[in-house]
Amino acid sequence: xxxxxxxxxxxxxxxxxxxxxxxxxxxxxxxxxxxxxxxxxxxxxxxxxxxxxxxxxxxxxxxx
Amino acid sequence: xxxxxxxxxxxxxxxxxxxxxxxxxxxxxxxxxxxxxxxxxxxxxxxxxxxxxxxxxxxxxxxxxxxxxxxxxxxxxxxxxxxxxxxxxxxxxxxxxxxxxxxxxxxxxxxxxxxxxxxxxxxxxxxxxxxxxxxxxxxxxxxxxxxxxxxxxxxxxxxxxxxxxxxxxxxxxxxxxxxxxxxxxxxxxxxxxxxxxxxxxxxxxxxxxxxxxxxxxxxxxxxxxxxxxxxxxxxxxxxxxxxxxxxxxxxxxxxxxxxxxxxxxxxxxxxxxxxxxxxxxxxxxxxxxxxxxxxxxxxxxxxxxxxxxxxxxxxxxxxxxxxxxxxxxxxxxxxxxxxxxxxxxxxxxxxxxxxxxxxxxxxxxxxxxxxxxxxxxxxxxxxxxxxxxxxxxxxxxxxxxxxxxxxxxxxxxxxxxxxxxxxxxxxxxxxxxxxxxxxxxxxxxxxxxxxxxxxxxxxxxx
Numbered sequence: 322x323x324x325x326x327x328x329x330x331x332x333x334x335x336x337x338x339x340x341x342x343x344x345x346x347x348x349x350x351x352x353x354x355x356x357x358x359x360x361x362x363x364x365x366x367x368x369x370x371x372x373x374x375x376x377x378x379x380x381x382x383x384x385x
Numbered sequence: 386x387x388x389x390x391x392x393x394x395x396x397x398x399x400x401x402x403x404x405x406x407x408x409x410x411x412x413x414x415x416x417x418x419x420x421x422x423x424x425x426x427x428x429x430x431x432x433x434x435x436x437x438x439x440x441x442x443x444x445x446x447x448x449x450x451x452x453x454x455x456x457x458x459x460x461x462x463x464x465x466x467x468x469x470x471x472x473x474x475x476x477x478x479x480x481x482x483x484x485x486x487x488x489x490x491x492x493x494x495x496x497x498x499x500x501x502x503x504x505x506x507x508x509x510x511x512x513x514x515x516x517x518x519x520x521x522x523x524x525x526x527x528x529x530x531x532x533x534x535x536x537x538x539x540x541x542x543x544x545x546x547x548x549x550x551x552x553x554x555x556x557x558x559x560x561x562x563x564x565x566x567x568x569x570x571x572x573x574x575x576x577x578x579x580x581x582x583x584x585x586x587x588x589x590x591x592x593x594x595x596x597x598x599x600x601x602x603x604x605x606x607x608x609x610x611x612x613x614x615x616x617x618x619x620x621x622x623x624x625x626x627x628x629x630x631x632x633x634x635x636x637x638x639x640x641x642x643x644x645x646x647x648x649x650x651x652x653x654x655x656x657x658x659x660x661x662x663x664x665x666x667x668x669x670x671x672x673x674x675x676x677x678x679x680x681x682x683x684x685x686x687x688x689x690x691x692x693x694x695x696x697x698x699x700x701x702x703x704x705x706x707x708x709x710x711x712x713x714x715x716x717x718x719x720x721x722x723x724x725x726x727x728x729x730x731x732x733x734x735x736x737x738x739x740x741x742x743x744x745x746x747x748x749x750x751x752x753x754x755x756x757x758x759x760x761x762x763x764x765x766x767x768x769x770x771x772x773x774x775x776x777x778x779x780x781x782x783x784x785x786x787x788x789x790x791x792x793x794x795x796x797x798x799x800x801x802x803x804x805x806x807x808x809x810x811x812x813x814x815x816x817x818x819x820x821x822x823x824x825x826x827x828x829x830x831x832x833x834x835x836x837x838x839x840x841x842x843x844x845x846x847x
Contacts, residue, residue: 330732331728334731334732353701353733354733356691
């Protein structure tokens, strides 16, 4: 992510961050978004964080 | 002044002294209030000391003991609450100037449960600002200091909880953990801290940082003390939408079963990047101890572990969503660093947030698969020992990646236990993580390791 992209995102989000702090924010966002940008969303098996509606929860199903 | 030994006793030991009338809850509470008065001016662990409330709680405990009511192991035990837990009629600041005068009219579920267990509330413990920023010099609330070295951070965000425990000012504390805020301070202060499974302990009445990552849980000086606190805290709460109806087992009785036959998996990828050599050495020695105690230790692979960095995208987005209105209306009431971090959350797109949650689902699936083959995962808790204030006050310090966030992503129970000291005397810690709702095994491994070592018996010179 470039500093210019950080500025574009700030404009879109209507927030202000001091110019001398943009590099720190750029690094924070770059690290946070790295795995997302590396992900091929079309190739990914469907793993949506979907809500499920089970009237009786199966025993042994301890997934989160 | 009571002896140091009293302030570092275990909850079990204090209970035994109460029952044989060798000590009274009022006497113990007065001794702790004196100690807080003596030590806290240099540690800044407390935001509010509730002396009157503590003495009232202690008298109630003493009356219960007089009636022979000794059913709760926490009866008369002095504790503190991280200052993001709402306390009815008592200042609750969140470590923030925004809430400097907030006196809630309701109590958190965790607080209510600890009161029912007969604990003595000594006061409210400082938290990093809204559990995410840090207090720079000049902030409305001073930062807590690490009892092992006053020039160093005690970790965060449950900074006061960690400092108060290490200094022998409380026997237990409520912490909260969104990315490591229980386990980090536990690691840097040389104490134990448990982030239970997501949904195990209620978040009702606790200030939000990030809805899908926030956990509440206990901090104490020993694993057994954590188990006693968890026993009182765990269980369904209709006031928390994420609360689980999973039955609550006995967390204390199985602690003594040892680790023989248990399988410990060590994920070498991700968790050792940038780890301090002394931390790594202490961790490897801890693995050796677990082997000697009868556990088998093997390396494991978590295929999607590198996606754990997406944790920050989720936390920043959710934290901005929670604070957006106040940020836009009263930005001046947020510390500069917190404001900057929260604003960064506004720069993450909706699509990126959704993709981060999809990566999280894959990481959860991978970790569940690994935990079908091993009973617990072991990693260093913090890659480095406690940093100095000079380091963290550097404007370019940033937000170092930790080893704890992946288990907030997956919601799995995760325990920090002391596993050594650096040559300069700073604590280091091993992190043990288990299957969802299997706190019992995590605590059992931690307790067995702890009882075979004496790290938890060392205390800072204050």
